[in-house]
Amino acid sequence: MFSYNFKYELKQLLRSRWIQLLSIVLLLLFGFSTFNGIQKVEKRKKDITTAQEEVKENDAMMLKLLDSVERGLEVSASPWTIPTSPMAVGNYHPRVAAMEPQSMAFMATGQADLFTHYVKPTVSGDDFALNFTEMTSPVQLLFGSFDLAFVIVYLLPLLIIAFSYNVLSSEKESGSLRLLAAQPIGIQNWVLQKLGLRFFWLAVLVLIALTVVFLVHGINPFAQAAVYFGLLGIVLTYMLFWFALAFLINLWVGSSAKNAVALLGLWVVFVLLVPSVLNQMGNTLYPMPSRTLMINEMRSLKAEVTARQDEILDNYLRDHPEYALNDTTQTRSFWHRYMASQSLIKKELSPVVDAYEEQLQKQQDWVGRFKWISPAIIAQESLNQMAGTSTQDYESFRKQVIGFAASWREHFMPFLYNNQSFSQQDYPNLPKFVYTNTKTSVQNRVLLILGLSVLVYLIGILMYKRQTKNNLLAT
Amino acid sequence: MIITNNLTKKYGEQIALDHLNLNVKEGEIYCLLGANGAGKTTTINLLLGFITPTSGSAFINQLDVQENPKATKRFLAYIPENLMLYPNLTAVENLDYFSGIAGKTLSRSDLKIVLEEAGLQSEAFENRISTFSKGMRQKVGIAIALAKEAKVLLLDEPTSGLDPKASNEFGVVLQKLREKGVATLMATHDLFRAKEVATQIGIMKDGQLKQQFAGHDITLPELEKAYLSTMDYKELVS
Numbered sequence: 001m002f003s004y005n006f007k008y009e010l011k012q013l014l015r016s017r018w019i020q021l022l023s024i025v026l027l028l029l030f031g032f033s034t035f036n037g038i039q040k041v042e043k044r045k046k047d048i049t050t051a052q053e054e055v056k057e058n059d060a061m062m063l064k065l066l067d068s069v070e071r072g073l074e075v076s077a078s079p080w081t082i083p084t085s086p087m088a089v090g091n092y093h094p095r096v097a098a099m100e101p102q103s104m105a106f107m108a109t110g111q112a113d114l115f116t117h118y119v120k121p122t123v124s125g126d127d128f129a130l131n132f133t134e135m136t137s138p139v140q141l142l143f144g145s146f147d148l149a150f151v152i153v154y155l156l157p158l159l160i161i162a163f164s165y166n167v168l169s170s171e172k173e174s175g176s177l178r179l180l181a182a183q184p185i186g187i188q189n190w191v192l193q194k195l196g197l198r199f200f201w202l203a204v205l206v207l208i209a210l211t212v213v214f215l216v217h218g219i220n221p222f223a224q225a226a227v228y229f230g231l232l233g234i235v236l237t238y239m240l241f242w243f244a245l246a247f248l249i250n251l252w253v254g255s256s257a258k259n260a261v262a263l264l265g266l267w268v269v270f271v272l273l274v275p276s277v278l279n280q281m282g283n284t285l286y287p288m289p290s291r292t293l294m295i296n297e298m299r300s301l302k303a304e305v306t307a308r309q310d311e312i313l314d315n316y317l318r319d320h321p322e323y324a325l326n327d328t329t330q331t332r333s334f335w336h337r338y339m340a341s342q343s344l345i346k347k348e349l350s351p352v353v354d355a356y357e358e359q360l361q362k363q364q365d366w367v368g369r370f371k372w373i374s375p376a377i378i379a380q381e382s383l384n385q386m387a388g389t390s391t392q393d394y395e396s397f398r399k400q401v402i403g404f405a406a407s408w409r410e411h412f413m414p415f416l417y418n419n420q421s422f423s424q425q426d427y428p429n430l431p432k433f434v435y436t437n438t439k440t441s442v443q444n445r446v447l448l449i450l451g452l453s454v455l456v457y458l459i460g461i462l463m464y465k466r467q468t469k470n471n472l473l474a475t
Numbered sequence: 476m477i478i479t480n481n482l483t484k485k486y487g488e489q490i491a492l493d494h495l496n497l498n499v500k501e502g503e504i505y506c507l508l509g510a511n512g513a514g515k516t517t518t519i520n521l522l523l524g525f526i527t528p529t530s531g532s533a534f535i536n537q538l539d540v541q542e543n544p545k546a547t548k549r550f551l552a553y554i555p556e557n558l559m560l561y562p563n564l565t566a567v568e569n570l571d572y573f574s575g576i577a578g579k580t581l582s583r584s585d586l587k588i589v590l591e592e593a594g595l596q597s598e599a600f601e602n603r604i605s606t607f608s609k610g611m612r613q614k615v616g617i618a619i620a621l622a623k624e625a626k627v628l629l630l631d632e633p634t635s636g637l638d639p640k641a642s643n644e645f646g647v648v649l650q651k652l653r654e655k656g657v658a659t660l661m662a663t664h665d666l667f668r669a670k671e672v673a674t675q676i677g678i679m680k681d682g683q684l685k686q687q688f689a690g691h692d693i694t695l696p697e698l699e700k701a702y703l704s705t706m707d708y709k710e711l712v713s
Contacts, residue, residue: 008564008568012564015564175558175559176560178553178555179555179558179559179573182548183573
């Protein structure tokens with residue numbers, strides 16, 4: 001039976017122009033979404049490059065000024081910006097801490113709209129409160145704009161539904177089912193083969209369309225083979241899940257109209273409702289502390305600390321005798337007091353910041369625990385991770401920037417407390433930020449979606465066995 | 476070849492078929508006559524295994540239909556009232572597909588020979604089914620039976636809607652199949668065609684087989700009279 005189904009299914013799909021229609025639709029959707037994604041990535045790269053160029057120009061000016069000062073020439077600059085002061089360097093000549101887009105970032109650019117991709121931490125910046133967590137909803141973080149991930153997660157299931165909702169019901173409605181059922185075949189196997197073949201041809205079209213679109217846009221998919229095959233793995237298993245649902249509905253429901261409504265209902269449930277319910281429940285169970293409250297607390301604490309900066313500095317020097325020993329001139333500038341107070345502010349604010357981050361983490365964990373309910377969440381999350389735009393990626397970037405900001409500040413502390421000037425020789429030793437990508441493997445997620453597909457398939461078989469044949473074949 | 480033993484089908488309290496006993500032997504054509512709802516299609520559905528009997532049993536080539544649903548279908552061919560094939564495939568392709576899934580692999584030239592044997596004009600072989608008349612589709616259905624080398628043919632009102640010429644051609648093909656030893660059970664309203672082709676005729680009413688005749692023992696007017704009186708159309712009988 002399989003060889004005949006294989007031979008004639010393709011003929012029928014070609015003659016009914018399904019293959020041609022799907023090819024055009026897939027090329028258009030993949031083409032536009034990839035173009036859209038690439039534009040966003042290019043903008044992100046441009047923003048980072050502009051920031052880096054600015055730093056470069058700024059550094060050139062700084063080195064020129066340092067050279068003039070070191071040669072005893074008069075310079076026309078505000079005294080507090082002259083880079084012999086380490087605090088002037090730390091404050092007015094920050095490095096760019098950038099999250100360079102990964103090679104396949106165009107696939108899922110959704111969160112690129114929400115998060116910052118570069119920061120310039122200064123010695124006076126509040127690195128502990130870096131503005132990375134404006135968006136607190138984990139599911140909202142998952143879904144983004146019209147990119148490849150949107151096409152795959154939202155639109156591809158709709159194409160699959162249109163392609164598969166009436167495989168059995170159309171046979172029943174046209175009358176050919178009775179002729180088929182009079183042959184020595186199992187209807188259940190026949191439906192499975194028909195849907196399997198439609199899955200196969202759609203998978204071939206998706207594979208070709210994706211590869212063509214990538215090559216047209218100048219992306220070599222095989223240069224990032226692991227990510228490309230990961231993408232294919234997610235797309236194919238996600239498609240398989242929807243075909244498994246179509247199998248269940250074809251065997252279970254009946255008329256074409258009912259099948260279409262049932263499958264669209266399931267699309268709403270898996271793609272819209274489950275993520276939204278998980279989000280709502282996450283917000284209800286683990287409500288985020290008010291960000292305004294956190295900012296207010298930071299401000300009042302700063303004001304309080306500023307009022308007792310001398311006392312704090314004394315305490316700080318008691319804790320850091322290495323700086324006190326060198327404090328021969330006993331000159332205590334604004335910076336001495338400010339820097340000493342920073343660690344205290346950070347320490348005292350940590351419960352507020354930690355509570356905020358803890359709740360965010362709990363929300364993420366909540367979604368993580370129940371994401372298997374919807375393959376749409378698993379697919380979107382996987383695509384975001386492969387693109388390097390997942391919540392985990394931004395969280396990792398945030399932590400890396402916080403670490404860098406601390407090392408940037410620490411770098412200038414010996415200069416400050418040893419009353420040491422910054423010179424041209426010190427320039428090459430300035431800390432540099434290097435972003436490290438989070439390691440991603442979608443293998444487990446592929447297996448998870450595969451498992452869900454098998455489960456749906458088994459439910460379909462069980463349902464078919466339980467329903468009477470009368471519904472299907474009696475006239 | 477086709478045997479039913481007290482075959483009964485009930486839908487709740489309603490009896491669709493009531494203790495039907497039939498025996499259609501090799502090379503016989505049994506025509507089941509009866510008004511709508513008499514139980515003709517129910518009998519065919521039970522023989523095809525599409526529905527399960529309430530009691531009794533049905534056998535095709537000595538195999539119980541309920542116990543061997545797939546095996547019995549290897550021996551039978553079925554032509555419904557409106558034979559629907561795949562409109563985007565040609566006659567040859569439809570025949571190749573249906574005989575193929577039934578386990579009979581034929582070459583393209585063999586497929587054409589079978590279609591010719593079924594009475595389809597050769598110029599229609601490579602035309603899509605969407606352009607075919609009902610009579611032409613019925614011929615493809617017969618070709619499927621021939622290709623399958625079916626021992627049993629189940630026909631559900633196959634001549635309804637056919638013009639006299641097509642109906643006559645259909646009758647000729649049935650006779651050919653009979654000569655090959657095929658056992659045919661045909662449910663029909665067409666008394667004339669039944670008299671023409673049948674070796675046995677049964678009249679059904681309310682799920683029961685009321686009368687049986689040998690085809691050669693009865694004339695068309697006698698058959699018509701027997702049918703009308705069985706249906707209680709007394710005013711028409713006179």
